[in-house]
Amino acid sequence: MTWKTMTLTGWGRTSRAEVAACRPERAPAAVRMMGTRHDNGILAYGKGRSYGDAPLNGGGHTLLTERLNRMVSFDPSDGTLVCEAGVTFDDLLDAFLARGFLPPTSPGTAFATIGGAVANDIHGKNHDRAGSFGDHVLWLDLILPSGELVRVSPEERPELFAATIGGIGLTGVILNVCFRLRKVASASVVVRERRMPDLDAFMAGLAEARETAGYSVGWIDGMARGGELGRGILETAETADAGAGAVPAGAKKARAVPVDLPGFVLNPLSINLFNQAYYRRVPAEGRTRTLPVRQFFYPLDAIHHWNRIYGKRGFYQFQSVIPDAGAAQGMRRMLEAISDARAGSFLAVLKTLGGEGRGHLSFPMRGYTLALDFPRRDGVEDLLARLAAISLDQGGRVYLAKDAVLDAASFNRMYPKLGEFRAVLDSIDPERRMQSDMARRLNIRGHEGDRA
Numbered sequence: 001m002t003w004k005t006m007t008l009t010g011w012g013r014t015s016r017a018e019v020a021a022c023r024p025e026r027a028p029a030a031v032r033m034m035g036t037r038h039d040n041g042i043l044a045y046g047k048g049r050s051y052g053d054a055p056l057n058g059g060g061h062t063l064l065t066e067r068l069n070r071m072v073s074f075d076p077s078d079g080t081l082v083c084e085a086g087v088t089f090d091d092l093l094d095a096f097l098a099r100g101f102l103p104p105t106s107p108g109t110a111f112a113t114i115g116g117a118v119a120n121d122i123h124g125k126n127h128d129r130a131g132s133f134g135d136h137v138l139w140l141d142l143i144l145p146s147g148e149l150v151r152v153s154p155e156e157r158p159e160l161f162a163a164t165i166g167g168i169g170l171t172g173v174i175l176n177v178c179f180r181l182r183k184v185a186s187a188s189v190v191v192r193e194r195r196m197p198d199l200d201a202f203m204a205g206l207a208e209a210r211e212t213a214g215y216s217v218g219w220i221d222g223m224a225r226g227g228e229l230g231r232g233i234l235e236t237a238e239t240a241d242a243g244a245g246a247v248p249a250g251a252k253k254a255r256a257v258p259v260d261l262p263g264f265v266l267n268p269l270s271i272n273l274f275n276q277a278y279y280r281r282v283p284a285e286g287r288t289r290t291l292p293v294r295q296f297f298y299p300l301d302a303i304h305h306w307n308r309i310y311g312k313r314g315f316y317q318f319q320s321v322i323p324d325a326g327a328a329q330g331m332r333r334m335l336e337a338i339s340d341a342r343a344g345s346f347l348a349v350l351k352t353l354g355g356e357g358r359g360h361l362s363f364p365m366r367g368y369t370l371a372l373d374f375p376r377r378d379g380v381e382d383l384l385a386r387l388a389a390i391s392l393d394q395g396g397r398v399y400l401a402k403d404a405v406l407d408a409a410s411f412n413r414m415y416p417k418l419g420e421f422r423a424v425l426d427s428i429d430p431e432r433r434m435q436s437d438m439a440r441r442l443n444i445r446g447h448e449g450d451r452a
């Protein structure tokens, strides 16, 4: 197997990297490629659904995991699955939904890999109930930077386990993951949608939903101002019972955005019109519908390459979490900053998170998390810095899976277990073979010889 030069991007297409990449088909080849010498380091790349530079290693080597995508073993008595790290959530649904199993938690796209889910310790619409992906991992097989293959779990090498969950690929390449799927009675979800007229109503609605609903998510109109600031649609959902309530899983139909749209298609006026239509789509009295699982969990996947609608300059996604105590104030300050900047954001996503993850760099904490897309226009980086500063000020943190612009000092303050993370990396990777553009930008490894 050889290394081929190629250009990779994050999903937002603001971060790009020219890398020497290999695409192993089998585990032994992946182990062999990790064991060879790499100038400028090496990093795993799943499906590139992180928005910024987390999966990029410009000028260095990259191991593409997409063909390491076999199911290794499955125990239907308790849902325990072992699969290779390149398996996607889409693959899981194809293989197990008809047999009555769902992933324990899932991001808003089915095209992320299980390796990526571990490395970002992803969360879904059920974080208060189920925690993040790392909470479900029983063990994983990891190719260390040295090329050695080791099994890691909360019992075996717990510090390395904690560094790998949410460790954005910096502990090595994850080969296999063992976790438990969740038994469900049908392939449908019963979804209740309600209009929330303003931010206070939304926060109260989510506070109630996190105690009562299996799944909950809010869609906020990022363009609303004044008394309507923070208005949107709150969705709560439960998996449907078998039989009468269930709907067919539905064919996997997707449209594609064939080309980059010119930047002027998305302007504050067109975004405003879209957001208003989205709000009014749900009747004032609310509605309840039964939907196929895919339609509820992955609405954006219905349009392949939807990231092209932002044109060639790409877009940023910002996501941060703010602890419960400061959340109402923090969300208001962020939404006001966005509205004042007229930065033009499509629907923002507001969710609750239930608590800390198991990883040193896990993103979740008990609080409220807001995620929004911004077309890359002049000045938008200033707005992103402002949003990060508000989050930090309220005791929160920015999500690395979405980030492309955070500065190293803010990152250091947001992730208090960075010192423990660095200590693990120093012990398993003293030569700093694992590298990424994000790690360099955020000085994640620390300066050589430093201790955090």
Ligand SMILES: Cc1cc2nc3c(=O)[nH]c(=O)nc-3n(C[C@H](O)[C@H](O)[C@H](O)COP(=O)(O)OP(=O)(O)OC[C@H]3O[C@@H](n4cnc5c(N)ncnc54)[C@H](O)[C@@H]3O)c2cc1C
Pocket (backbone or CB within 6 Å): 011, 043, 044, 045, 046, 047, 048, 049, 050, 051, 054, 055, 056, 065, 085, 086, 106, 107, 108, 109, 111, 112, 113, 114, 115, 116, 117, 119, 120, 121, 122, 123, 124, 125, 167, 168, 169, 170, 172, 173, 174, 175, 300, 401, 402
């Ligand atoms: C539309 C959309 C919706 C999303 N919704 C959510 C959401 O609701 N919740 C959420 O938490 N996230 C969400 N995300 C983010 C996404 O789930 C994460 O970025 C995820 O990590 C992407 O997986 P990937 O396979 O594409 O990984 P990549 O983006 O390719 O890589 C992500 C990181 O994982 C590392 N990595 C990948 N594979 C391996 C491996 N085998 N071994 C070691 N390291 C590895 C990479 O080095 C990199 O640091 C969303 C993304 C999109 C595009």
